[in-house]
Amino acid sequence: MATASFLFALLAVSIAICTAAPTNTTGFVSCLADHLTPGIVYTQASDSYPSVLEFSIKNLRFVTPATPTPLVIVKATHASHVQVAVRCGVAHGVRVRPLSGGHDYEGLSYRSIDAACPFAVVDLAAMRAIRVDVRTKSAWVDSGATLGELYYGIANKSARLGFPGGVGPTVGVGGHLSGGGFGLMMRKHGLAADHVVDAVLVDAQGRLLDRAGMGKDHFWAIRGGGGGSFGVVVSWKLRLVRVPATVAVFTVHRPRNRSASDLLTKWQHVAPALPRDVILRVVVQNQDAQFESLYLGRCAGHVATMGRTFPELGVTRKDCIEMSWIESVLYFAFYGTGKPAALLLDRGSKPDRYFKAKSDFVHEPIPRRVWESTWSWFLKDGAGLLILDPYGGKMGRVSPSATPFPHRRALYNVQYYGFWWDNGTEASEQHMGWIRGLHQEMEPYVSKNPRGASVNYKDLDLGANDYCDSDVANSYEKARVWGEPYFKANFERLALVKSMVDPSDFFRNEQSIPPLR
Template identity: 75%
Template sequence: MAMVRRSFALSLLAAFLAVLHRAASAAPAAPSPDTASFLRCLAADLPPQVVHTNASPSYASVLESSIKNLLFVTPATPTPVAIVAAADASHVQAAVRCGARHGVRVRPRSGGHDYEGLSYRSLSAARPFAIVDLAALRAVRVNAARRTAWVGSGATLGELYYAIANRSARLGFPGGVGPTVGLGGHLSGGGFGLLLRKHGLAADHVVDAVIVDAEGRLLDRAAMGEDLFWAIRGGGGGSFGVVLRWKLRLVRVPATVAVFAVHRPRNQSATALLARWQRVAPALPRDVFLRVVLQNQDAQFQSLYLGTCAGLVATMAGRFPELGVTPRDCIEMMWIESVLYFAFYGTAKPRELLLDRGAGPERYFKAKSDYVSEPVPSHVWESAWSWFLRDGAGLLILDPYGGRMAGVSPSATPFPHRRELYNLQYYGFWFENGTEVSEKHVGWIRGLHREMEPYVSKNPRGAYVNYRDLDLGVNGDDDGGVGGYEKARAWGEMYFKANFERLAAVKAKVDPHDFFRNEQSIPPLPSSRKGLSYKGNY
């Protein structure tokens, strides 16, 4: 009996020590939200003109100033308790410190293009949050001699392209097509555009950055360390801190580039051309980018070539003669003119259009994405045309990879999809209000996405974080625990594959309280997993 009692006592002691160990190794809990104290803190630490609350006459206009999706401009959408329209790094630092002290999380917003609006809205009103709006931090300083630029996160891609072109006709940057996209969000997700086959991702050309971390410290690359610098170049916005500005390495562009946009209807061999395109486009010379947009019963083939029309037409004749590109289809122009051509669908557009940031939300939209590892069978594309005859049909955009993308390791940055053939974006937009209208368009996107599942990347099925999609899953209420991490893997590994765990390890190091948190932010890696599966430097 004495042996039994001693064994039982030892078991209780072991259990008690295990509880103590877990408590000691866990990060201290974040403070409960105290909105009133948070607002008093902002009032004490910031100029009144940069703080907008529900009581401010300017609140609605500032909130909607860079929202792009009308889906999230509704009375039912949970909105921030305050918007800090930061005009200086110290404003961001004060907002973060006040938020951390009083339990009010901060969400950074640059251009407002976040497809699910997570930079300015929440799915639940239960937990108050604030926005740090970076639109005023938009300075662009180009050093043409060094081929670099320091750019504020609130600058748009259009403003960056405009500034580069005003300094040099022979420099460019491999960013996206949309000129109103905010640079901060674009780089945070990796960022790709028409130069990706020649120069890779936009984030590949970040050489330094300045970030406000969860403690309100201002850190450059040397101070933040290489782990955090790795994470912010593709790990998604809103997880690790507020990046204020980025130092970019610019790329050389030729004096003349060539473009074309040719339409091939379904009844003129569009299916066969599309099936052939899958094999040709990723294997073309790096100077050629050839994408496809499918809409209605039409396939539009769009190309940018870093050279003359003679070179582009000859390349198409040799590599893709079935497309039938002729010299009449091709237009020569400067690189900055090609930016305008693809952004605004035409020639002779003034450069100043790139400076137009838009006038608030004008449409409703929803998007999803896939990656394609093996060519999709021709019969699948033939069947897909019927989807474009349905009420509520949207469009598909197919962007080829290969070239420079295939030569970079999938772990070089958090963006892991470099070896895929192409990215597939499902996109729908509409202008009428109403639940029935929205469900019709969103249903079309979700239905076609399900239809394509057997033919796209698997284990996990891939997705692009800058085409954010809450259908993939959302974070739960478990702040920083094992359950929260495991739940986040559902969506996290689709965006980041094996890089997700390393991102979570960086998060645990730089933001263990999970202050920078939204419905699809990176969770901290639980202490029970550290050193067991991820072996990196954290």
């Protein structure tokens, strides 16, 4: 562990640095070795380096010999380890990237596009403590914990508390909250980041700051401005939400030949206008529309609501299942009932598939003829799936500038996914071509000027920073091409915050926020 004298000495050095220090990889590795205990630092020469690197990677696209990987991985178990990594990086010109769950869709938390400029990773997976306070309805959770671990920890303390995060249990808390984070209770409670009430962060000077220490603008930026730009958040304080003792769920399939196009067209009007206690999302795949719903109440209310607002869907009492909130988490994560809650603690194994994802926001209902023509895309080789998540409710009642996430007024979000298990070039081209082709086809019907995208669904097709470029002064204009789709008018404020808290752009990757000079 770093000594206090070392931390204070490096603090003085880092304050004096206004531009990036010349890169000295040998000095950086020596600095880490001098101030961290054995078993924390893994260099590319370490026998365990490959397994440590792959532990959190979820996408086989980035497990190749050609992928530029970190010079060093620091397996932090304490905030002081993060401080040491940052201060050694500042002193020796080696940038640091934080890694929590490894679900960054472009792998920017653990890989680079350009091998010419070395970087290090601070892996937070071992920092996963969860402390739930039922009395104050709050929880402190470390960035390395997964959403599944968080949900499990809450449920173990109270059956009447929950958290409005995402569906994927292996997603890291740090990355999810950093991008805003939406889930099945967002229409009732808003984004996951809306419920962050405090945080502890290591800044670009290696200081440990809480909400009061970082200030209003810095705290605003970390709750949706994307990970890896404003420091390394090591823990978050969350406001939990009340959940009923019983919730209701259903999943119904409506194939194309059973009016799926008509139902999708009507769904666009119905789903965003439903009561806040219910969400009705759609998964479109093959020639089928799968309607999935969570209702914060019993089946009688759920079926009645569907019958009143969307009778065409034909939901009956037989379709509806009652369960506890934590059982509903398992239901949507693993598609079934009777699953043990301990499944939420499984962080997954080595990556087993390749995938590409993109996102869109829809503000005006898409015509029926477009939905009808879209079915042909799901007959192509390499076809993937679409997920449609409706907004409205609480989402539409919060200002788009309340946090960096600006897309709250959309009708719904569209997620495009392509998955494949064959590492051949032909398979990759088919699947990548499918997702990019359908995304292009949808351009006339989604948000414009700019066409929106979710930073929780990173997409390098939008553009990238030149990671090795030392010209900080021009980086803002270059980054607007991808930054404004993610953040719209909030991008400028994020860049201004960056210029205050990290003017030398130490926390930098191919889609990190640049300083605005």
